[in-house]
Amino acid sequence: NCHLAISRGSLIVLEGLDRSGKSSQCSRLVSYLQEKGIPVEACRFPDRSTSVGQMISTYLANESELDDRTIHLLFSANRWEKRSLMETKLKNGISLIVDRYSYSGVAFSASKGLNIEWCKAPEEGLIAPDLVIYLEIAPEKAAERDGYGCERYEQLEFQRKVAQNYNLLRDSTWKVIDGCLSLETIESQVREQALECVSVCKKGKPLLNMWL
Ligand code: 2DT
Numbered sequence: 001n002c003h004l005a006i007s008r009g010s011l012i013v014l015e016g017l018d019r020s021g022k023s024s025q026c027s028r029l030v031s032y033l034q035e036k037g038i039p040v041e042a043c044r045f046p047d048r049s050t051s052v053g054q055m056i057s058t059y060l061a062n063e064s065e066l067d068d069r070t071i072h073l074l075f076s077a078n079r080w081e082k083r084s085l086m087e088t089k090l091k092n093g094i095s096l097i098v099d100r101y102s103y104s105g106v107a108f109s110a111s112k113g114l115n116i117e118w119c120k121a122p123e124e125g126l127i128a129p130d131l132v133i134y135l136e137i138a139p140e141k142a143a144e145r146d147g148y149g150c151e152r153y154e155q156l157e158f159q160r161k162v163a164q165n166y167n168l169l170r171d172s173t174w175k176v177i178d179g180c181l182s183l184e185t186i187e188s189q190v191r192e193q194a195l196e197c198v199s200v201c202k203k204g205k206p207l208l209n210m211w212l
């Protein structure tokens, strides 16, 4: 019986304010890793395709009102409902490039005045990212880009608070990239960090749970 262990995939999360460039960099990174023959999939939170995700989407569109703690727990539940699938994929060698994760969950809810430790608690036990790439941009700069849409939270004053709360969450898995650099420069820094991360995970870095 010859077990050829599959090396696991990496959990790579992109975080940042609205209009920081996360979504473009996520899709560029996925294409790049695919071209290199690395098994990879994109995902994003909130995942609006589930029934919890639809409640979140309705709330974000200002078409429903929910208590601050209730919506916080729905965002968390939306990650929990994907946890086992994510673990299976990672263990099968598929890397996941994730647009927003628990850090968005905590930074946005804490900006409404909820206690940050209370906000972190329901995230405990989710899979810890191997790498968090934070695209750092001043809230004022982000607001100049194409403006915001009309979703809840897309307002300068609120984004200022979110930026401050993100700062409180930085840990050793974070790599901060200046979101004002050119798309191409950011892309190459993202690639470099991601390749390094994929190779470390391949060599047997254990999969851990939140919070680190
Ligand atoms: P997008 O614009 O990326 O679709 O996000 N948010 C997100 C939270 O408040 N809590 C969370 O847990 C997550 C994942 C950030 C929609 C908005 O939802 C916010 C922006």
Ligand code: MG
Residues within 6 Å of the ligand: 018, 151
């Ligand atoms: Mg948005």
